[in-house]
Amino acid sequence: MASTTAEQIVEKVGGPGNITSLTHCATRLRFELKDAGLVDAKALDAIQGVLGSVPQSGDRYQVIIGGAVASVYADITNLPSMKGGAAPSAAVSDADIKAAERAKARGKVAWLDAFFEYLSNAFRPLLGVLLGSSLIIAIAAVLDALHLVPFQGADRLTDAGATWVFWDSMWRSVLYFLPIMVAYNASKALKIDPWIGASIMAAMFTPEFLSLKDAADTVCVEVLGNDQCVAKIFGLPMQLNGYGGQVFVPLIMVAVLAQLYKLLLKIFPENVQMVFVPFFSLLIMVPITGFLIGPFSIWIGNGLGAGLAWLNTAVPLLFAVLIPMIYPFLVPLGLHWPLNALMLANISTLGYDFIQGPMGTWNFACFGATAGVLVVASRAKDMEVRQTAIGALAAGLLGGISEPSLYGIHLRYKRIYPRMLVGCAVGGVTIGILGWMFGTVKASTFAFTSLLTIPVFSPMWIYSIAIVAAFVVSMMLVIISDYRTPEQKAEFAAEQAAAAPAPAAAPAAVATAAPAAVGTLVATRTVSAPVAGELVALTDVADKVFASKALGDGVGIVPTDGQVIAPVSGVLMTVPESGHAFGIKTDDGVEVLVHVGIDTVQLEGKGFTVGVAKDQRVEVGDPLATVDLDTVKAAGYDTTTMVVVINTMTLKSVTPAAPGTVSLGDPVIDIEA
Structure with missing residues (x-):
């Protein structure tokens, strides 16, 4: 084992x-x-x-x-x-898996899946070095804020000294050569030689390419304070750009290269592919990248960045709230990579990014919800969830990584997301209002939004207030309202009781009563509709025994669908072979009977497909059976389903809902113990 x-x-x-x-x-x-x-x-x-x-x-x-x-x-x-x-x-490689899946993709949006997978595979392997470089610049930002080292000075070599300029190179190496790294990963993602993709992109970083700006026949014009230069290459004009930090260029270049590469593999026999495929790839793609793809990609990146910048300027509050509110839905699906690419493009083009500030409020709302779960789990002595929350919180606060929180906790407990979204909204509103009053929050580099990278953001005090607000609101909402449903709490209590060792000399009466005592921790307040249909008063059903309420108070439902679900959480005490009835006893002793049809026991199971067994535990909404209503009707039986509380007399009140249409799972009986 x-x-x-x-x-x-x-x-x-x-x-x-x-x-x-x-x-x-x-x-x-x-x-x-x-x-x-x-x-x-x-x-x-x-x-x-x-x-x-x-x-x-x-x-x-x-x-x-x-x-x-x-x-x-x-x-x-x-x-x-x-x-x-x-x-x-x-x-x-991860790229191999993704490529294989893309090859199997079916449906109208297969291309969209492939697009996001491509982006994801191009960036995911770089997360470590991006995180490391963001911490290096965070240290520099702290030293600059404390006026110890003037990292932001106009002449850093003179103001900061060679030692700290060298320090700067540690993180700038990642962002400056990022296009080469992206080209390598993107090539692997498309199953072509990654070194060819990296080499084509690296051509734009060679001293020879950079020196084209100083060539005798190069013409430069100042536009908005920047030199725009055009060199004559083979008699054709080539717009010269700085490609450091650009991500759209390698992404588009590799997508084109992949088509050429596969064509070359078909043209040349295997014994000469090692020479001629790289040769023609470089010979064709370096000029295409320099003349067309490079300028076009920068134009796209600038355009998208300008559009978001306009939204951030025109409607800053909307922008600040929109980003943290959509991220909780993008990250689990892996759809956040396009925004990450825009952040990197902004840093390369503008020297700063304005998306990461609002994004940080979502991250800290996420971490705040995890902190709330940690508090509640610790109080409940749920060691498994507590341990998961500790690890997830450490990964979040120190590394800025949200996945352990999302997958380990938040997506497992449906009550967390609504509370976390409130924290996202509060953080977004805070950073939006303060940013509108005192200046937009900007990040000087691509940073994982953790405690360690707070100094990367400016104004730092606005960002700090916003992430604290997001964190505290999410945490308090989870602590106050719990992250578990009543059923989940009851299930945990039952598991704890089952795991606890019984006293050695405990009397039989005490041992019998223990489960009920545990169950009363969560009282049953409502009984849900086990079938969808038209609710009628129990006194109006055609079965005299049920109509007389001799079996307890309740309701009748004329079903419109054959699906039967559990109306309460508890243990199945009755499941006859005919499958027409289900008796459930809840943890706090409420006994509910679901009787599908009148006299349907005579069918001996015909038309009934049962999915549960006696002594099995079920939760509210769990499927019990499927009934072929047409078969029941064809046999001449009434399909009205009775839902009654068998021990009505022992309860303070049992209040049936008024007649009307009910959906599966709607409350139909209120109970007060």
Whole structure:
């Protein structure tokens, strides 16, 4: 039986034979499986060290690990069972998996999926160096703010000295040569030689290319304070640009290169491809990039940046609220990469970015919600959630990484998102109003919005107030209202009671009463509609026993759909083979009977498909059965479904809802114990 985390993960995704390939990113293991239907999702989520799991299109599956993902990945790849032909290996890149999925893509928006995957694969491997460089500039920003080292001076070499100019080079290397790195990753994503893509982009950074500005026949004109130069190359005009920090140029260039590269592979036989494919790729793509793609891509980046800048200037409050409100929905889907690309383009073009400030309020609202979960889980002594929250909060506050919070906690508990969005809105309004009054918050570099990178933002005090507001509001809302539903709290209480050792000499009466005592922690207040249809008074149903309320008070529902769900959470005490009735006892002792149809026991199960069994625990909304209403009607039976509280006499009040149309899950009976 599997014992280590790695062994358990492999087992729960269907075993080694079900794994086609495996890679990882900053927080997630990324599986390509033969059959995703073999994954035991519930057991997978319960593994120690797993923060959650996310099924994706096709047979892809993600397992959220957090900061320890690299070591877990290594443990999996080193398992003896993973050494066979179906085992994942380090040679299988994340790009390979994505490309394979794109090849299988179906539907009208397959191209859109491919586009976002392309962006994601071009940037994701760079997250580490981007984070590292943002911390280096954060230190520089602190020293400059304290007037210790004048990093922002006009002549930094004179003002700051050679030592600190050298310090500057540590982070500028990442942003300046970012296009070459993006070109390499983008080429891998499209399954072409990454060194060709990187080499074509690097041609724009050579001293020879940069010296074209000083050529005798180059013409330069000052436009808005900047020199715009045009050189004559082969007698044709080439607009010269600085490509440091540009991201749209390599993205578009590689997309074009991929088509040329694949064409060249078809033209040349394999024995000469090593020479002639790179030769013609460089010979064709360097001029195309210099003459067309480079200027065109910069124009696109400038245009998009100008559009957002206009929105930020014209309607700053709307912009400041919009960014943090959409990010919680973009990040889980991986759709935030285009905005990240615009941030980098802004820094390259303007020298600063204005998107990251509002974005930071979403991140801290996310971390605040996690902090609230940590407080509640600690009070409830839920050690599993507490441990997950501690790791996620550390990754967020120190690294600016939101995925452990999102996948490990927020997407698992539906009550968190609405509270987190309130924090996002408060943070956005705060940064919008203060920014409108005192100046837009700007970032001097691409930074992961953590505590350590606060000095990157200016005015720093506005940004600090906004992220604190977002953090505190989200945290307090989660603490006050809890992150769990009443049913989830009851389930946890029951699990705790079951896990607790029974007293050695406890009398039988006490042992019998214990579960009920635990159950009363969450009282049953309502009974939901187990079927959708037309609600009628119980006294009006055609069954005299139910109409007399001899079995308890309740309602009748004439169903319009054959789906039957659990109206309360509890244990199934009655599930006859005929499947026409279900008796459920809640944790606090409320007994509810759902009787589908009148005299339908005579059908002996014909038309009924039951999905549960006696003594099984169900939650509100869990499917119980599916009924073919036409079959029941054709046999001459009334389909009216009775929902009654069997122990009505022991309760303070049982109040049925008024007649009318009800949907599946609507409250139909109010209960007061």
